[in-house]
Amino acid sequence: MRKMLLAALSRVLQGPAAATAVAAGRTGAVSEASRVMVASRNYADFASEATFEIKKCDLHRLEDGPSTTAVMTRDEGLHYYKTMQIIRRMELKSDQLYKQKIIRGFCHLYDGQEACCVGLEAAIKPTDHVITAYRAHGFTYARGVPVREILAELTGRKGGCVKGKGGSMHMYTKNFYGGNGIVGAQVPLGAGIALACKYFGKNEVCLTLYGDGAANQGQIFETYNMAALWKLPCIFICENNRYGMGTSVERAAASTDYYKRGDFIPGLRVDGMDVLCVREAAKFATEHCRAGKGPILMELQTYRYHGHSMSDPGISYRTREEIQEVRSKSDPITLLKDRMVNNNLASIEELKEIDVAVRKEIEEAAQFATTDPEPPLEELGNHIYFNEPPFEVRGPNQWIRYKSVS
């Protein structure tokens, strides 16, 4: 009711120009004048922030947990919305390009899980560190790599963020250590990064992510032990999307309480479909680590719409109904959108404008990714070593040599 009245009131205040703006929004072109009018109207019409009730986290070896209310500003909301939408559309574009055989090999998509990487990034600083497994495109973007460089890496072009040398599972940027292909191997690496954080004494933390499948890897338990023993500022994060490839959590784990699997390490179980829940939990976890209390574990309950990878249709081990139910009831982008609109942080039109801008950005990135040339053959031998004088690398036979520069 209140929503209807507000809408009616804003229509009256905006006048006929608004209708033009709305109509223009639908077709994707907004005139300068009306945009200015909308902008100045935004400032007057919308709340600058709102407070939200969020789900309480299940706690393990913790007296108190993260706050059950979260304050989100309009700007934050718009930023989270846009970022999640970019990741969503980028992953769907990757799906398209893979089916066109322009992307090859492995392609593990993140759509459905956007709230995890966006919520986590919102809680940490650019000087903190992140390492994850192979479902990494979302994190790669959140850590600052432009979409065009991600897509160009997927299509194996020289404009890819690692010049086409890595592909889907091996993208890196400052304070982001990939993209790791071997299940669970990134977890000790993350604790090592945390060790360096402690060693250098700059009060940085490392987010070390793994999935419900990886959670059963022995090396993770070795890492829990050492991280706790040495009080490393390592935040272990299990992104539990209920399936390790085709195996459901019930069939893989004797205990599916992943947030408790760290045993002596305190843990939280978090609603991974709610970006604010993830953010508040991550803030709590980073405070814990920065206070020198040692490692902490977060389980983010989330869901992936796609199969394990592009070669998995994703419906042999789960029902279409289940996927559809999550989409309709728990989609992270829809949840955020509803929150923003219902609390007067943004209008539907404004968010649609963002959608349009995002689509355009992804299209342009895809255009770049499909037209940029492949890396030159000379690149084949490069970067074997770091900071090394040039040397020769053997090709498929003794007469084919490549130069290797660092």
Add this chain to the structure above:
Amino acid sequence: MAAAAAALRHLAPVGARLARLPPRDRAAGRLLQQRRGFRLSAPAAIQVTVRDALNQALDEELERDERVFLLGEEVAQYDGAYKISRGLWKKYGDKRVIDTPISEMGFTGIAVGAAMAGLRPVCEFMTFNFSMQAIDQVINSAAKTCYMSAGSIAVPIVFRGPNGASAGVAAQHSQCFAAWYGHCPGLKVVSPWSSEDAKGLLKASIRDDNPVVMLENELLYGVPFEMSEQAQSKDFVIPIGKAKVERQGTHITLVSHSRPVGHCLEAAAVLAKEGVECEVINLRTIRPMDIEAVEASVVKTNHLVTVEGGWPQFGVGAEICARIMEGSAFNYLDAPAVRVTGADVPMPYAKILEDNCIPQVKDIIFAVKKTLNI
């Protein structure tokens, strides 16, 4: 002068022979060698065991760069399972010398992650047999990352520890990993023999911005070698990727790495009495291998025997032979290249069996004579 030089050359095989003596005799032998050393060596050279050379290298590099740290099982409070890190924990403390639980895969991954984030770890494997538990981190996380990231992430780490056969430790504790690690692009693999090798290569490895696997040898730890004044300096490094000619010769080239270098020198001494002059090359580095040094030698001697402790199939000797065939030196061979290796069996325990599983001096001499057809 020539007599002195000849005597000097004998010091090395004596050192290697000492390694096979029981501890009491070893000490007596060392004293004798010290006396000999003082009489015959250059003024400022001293006798230093491989263990002490490694210890010095670690001490100097820990002091030089505060990003360097050592981790592994028993490296700190126990002074090292083989006492390589003796005194270092006392001097540098918990932050720089870290005792780990028995979790190879875990602590190796932690070491690699620390290297990615800007530290310079020295990760000790109590023996390289245990590195198999962690080999995924060495290969997939350390070796390949610079390449996969197009040079944006460096992994300046050293993996070190004893490799290959020891004495009576049986099959699971005697494997040589030179071929395994030497196989992988992205790694550097070094294999010291003498104390100078050990010190110079460990320092070079720590200063290298890439993952280096350093294959030491437990039986060499207690062996003293002469260390020149230059080698005693805090800045003494040996370039990775360069072999050393330990003995000049004209009739045949013996190429080896690690402990078998000593056996080659012994064989060369025996053969010299029969008028056969062997050129002995100490590879020092497995990857990148200094094949040019081997080729230059083969061009001169026309005969090649490779000697290694590891198994024959797909080994270091096999690689040397293949590369010699591919290169210009092939045309200078007067006989097929020959390999002397460990026996192609898991290492047995009983002494008589074990002794016959590692390449002995007599096996090298036999191979030389077969190659030279004498």
